[in-house]
Amino acid sequence: MNRQPHVAVVGATGAVGIEMIRTLERRQFPLSRLTLLASARSAGKTIRFRNEEIPVQELKADSFRGVDLALFSAGSSVSKQFAPEAVKAGCVVVDNSSAFRMDDTVPLVVPEINGDDVRWHRGIIANPNCTTAITLMALYPLHRAFGCRRIFASSYQAVSGTGARAIAELERQVRQIVHGEPVTREVYPHQIAFNVLPHVDSFLPNGYTREEMKLENEGRKIMHHPGFRASVTCVRVPVYRAHSVAVSAEFEKPVSVEAALDVLRQAPGLDVIDDPARCEYPMPLYQAGKDNCAVGRIRKDCALDNGLCFWVCGDQLLKGAALNAVQIAELLLAT
Amino acid sequence: MNRQPHVAVVGATGAVGIEMIRTLERRQFPLSRLTLLASARSAGKTIRFRNEEIPVQELKADSFRGVDLALFSAGSSVSKQFAPEAVKAGCVVVDNSSAFRMDDTVPLVVPEINGDDVRWHRGIIANPNCTTAITLMALYPLHRAFGCRRIFASSYQAVSGTGARAIAELERQVRQIVHGEPVTREVYPHQIAFNVLPHVDSFLPNGYTREEMKLENEGRKIMHHPGFRASVTCVRVPVYRAHSVAVSAEFEKPVSVEAALDVLRQAPGLDVIDDPARCEYPMPLYQAGKDNCAVGRIRKDCALDNGLCFWVCGDQLLKGAALNAVQIAELLLAT
Incomplete structure (x- = not known):
């Protein structure tokens, strides 16, 4: 993967999405560009990231063009619909929903436990249930x-x-x-x-x-x-x-x-x-x-x-969701 | 025991004591007289029982003269000090504290489970822990x-x-x-x-x-x-x-x-x-x-x-404390 990836956060205005954005900033994740995606209802809002107000865009099938890495946290049905689109566009997905966790072709990863499992992903890596x-x-x-x-x-x-x-x-x-x-x-x-x-x-x-x-x-x-x-x-x-x-x-x-x-x-x-x-x-x-x-x-x-x-x-929002997802993204950059 | 006993509530102003008084009233417990006892700090307050304002008296060693049945809920140290005084005065004690629960000479009773154990009491019956x-x-x-x-x-x-x-x-x-x-x-x-x-x-x-x-x-x-x-x-x-x-x-x-x-x-x-x-x-x-x-x-x-x-x-205040104690008292009247 690009060492300075273009990152998208899907579900950017949700409780986990906001924590993902804060975690990327706090851990100085080396991204070149951040795209914020959400439902039409949230489109037009802006969220601050590294002293910049980034507009939230409506999530669409073509939202992932040029995106290297997408962190999804917008519920299972959104993941099921849009994660395959993102993968088709060449993007790697870290998905916080339960949609793909038990899929044998998708690694389910807690970096401190089974970080090596990120190596065999085919485009999607699942983030586990918080509890x-x-x-x-x-x-x-x-x-x-x-x-x-x-x-x-x-x-x-x-x-x-x-x-x-x-x-x-x-x-x-x-x-x-x-x-x-x-x-x-x-x-x-x-x-x-x-x-x-x-x-x-x-x-x-x-x-x-x-x-x-x-x-x-x-x-x-x-x-x-x-x-x-x-x-x-x-x-x-x-x-x-x-x-x-x-x-x-x-x-x-x-x-x-x-x-x-x-x-x-x-x-x-x-x-x-x-x-x-x-x-x-x-x-x-x-x-x-x-x-x-x-x-x-x-x-x-x-x-x-x-x-x-x-x-x-x-x-729950950090190790139970956003932090673990960003840690998976960090592993992806390092491998 | 007297079928219309003189009942005392020890710790009458506490959360459990108040619930004991309400439970005696609600279940139409056939008492002839109700004495309310508490620490000196609470003495002088009154508590309503069957359309009567009953004054709270300070708990003393001689508080149990003429009392047939005492429901204690004022903590272990009060029970350890005053329950034996009450027994000496001829009173039967139902104690909500942990003071006597594991004493082999004291029955520990949930009426729906081991109600028969009230038969072998020697003056004190323990009410179990709420949980x-x-x-x-x-x-x-x-x-x-x-x-x-x-x-x-x-x-x-x-x-x-x-x-x-x-x-x-x-x-x-x-x-x-x-x-x-x-x-x-x-x-x-x-x-x-x-x-x-x-x-x-x-x-x-x-x-x-x-x-x-x-x-x-x-x-x-x-x-x-x-x-x-x-x-x-x-x-x-x-x-x-x-x-x-x-x-x-x-x-x-x-x-x-x-x-x-x-x-x-x-x-x-x-x-x-x-x-x-x-x-x-x-x-x-x-x-x-x-x-x-x-x-x-x-x-x-x-x-x-x-x-x-x-x-x-x-x-917690009913089956976990006051109700169970009053149920034990009801068993005592019936045996």
Whole structure:
């Protein structure tokens, strides 16, 4: 790939798109030109990038002429329609939607885990589900050291995962409650303020949500671990932008808290925050805006023989989406 | 016991104490007289009960003269000091604190599960931890039918569990944020508004909190199941008064979703709310104020062979505290 590529961001005005643009700027991504694409509704807006106001253009089939690299975050149906057009135009696509993640011909990549998989792409590289990426940032180093058989996980997911309208919905509902006004709903099927919803993404016939199955399915592919099992409950909580996950993990080999801490302290992209006596543990409020994920509450599992419990938090818009996509783009430039 | 007992509520001005008084009134508990006790700070306030303003008196060693039944909810140290005084005065104590729960000479009772245990009391009966009671309301019927080996559970606990000051803290922090003012903290070690804290009760040397170990320890005693294992993460969430728990449970016998639903639909004190296609599942906002707990999201566990996942919610101040205590008192009257 061109070492100073022409980059496009598709879904530029969404919560993830805006974070992609900020991440490209912050990490001084060596792009020669930035094209911002979105639906007709957003066309004409401008977004600041490196002291320049860049106009948002309407996404069309011919939008990718001359573009080297496109970061997509505009939902599965947009990716399914336009990513093949971009590839036809000679562009490499990093896609944040679920459209291609389980496609055998598409690598699904967390750079700290399976960065080498970018080498075999055929035009599209998939960015994983946010909860999956954040959980694996702590789980994979432990899997490498001790061999993970299965996990039991419950998530505490921020509204940012649903997008900018959901962030606005939580803000609005809280204001309505403080001012004694009726609470209105537009995005979620139930009030999210002062509530939790055991419902993220849509339901499957087996009673799980799609989101809950992603951790097992995407986890197997990213970790190259087809026997990995995951029992997951995904829950939306009234938090703005970082996800948390409580994990019980069973390993092949015996594991101690000390050995796990040694492994986790050396893991890339991960901070260990684990001093309960001082009330130090990861929390979503303080993990928001941080590139690294954080792990803590590491302890022997009470109900498993070779088991560990831990608690991992990560910014949903960064490692859960935009940062991971830009890291994939950086790998593409380096290979 | 006197069929129209003189009842005292200890900790009458706390979040649980007020709910105990309301529950006695609502369930038309046949008491002849109600004495309200609290710390010196609250003495002199009055609380309405059956169209009467009852003054709150300062709790003293001689407060229990002539009292038949005392419901305690004023913390462990108050229970340790004053429950024995009450017993000496001939009073039966139902204690909501953790002071006596694991004492072999004290029954620990959820009436729907082990109501018969009230028969062997020696003056004190313990009311279980809120998260434990709510989880067992769904787990115990399944255990009876299929034999539960172990569970993996994560909680989503309301601030009411910490008491009235914590409810005020969440309200205040949200108001401060809406008005753009600095956020102040008095109760929790970190901001609770728009955050989650993987920290409920104090930490033990094994890295678990006391709260997390209660589900295994109290669960064994209540279910008469010494081999029960529980791996638990307890998390405080910005919700006002109902707790939620995500559970993966492993059973001795094969179990199907249909068989589990049959069992749960017949369980006392429990509603089944489980129609994901219509976005119907238990949620803490709508479980607040309800006597019954609710279970939903029932599905086969992906990582266990004889396993089920479910999601249970219950009002922390009712089944998690005041209601269960009043139900124990009702059993005492009937035996």
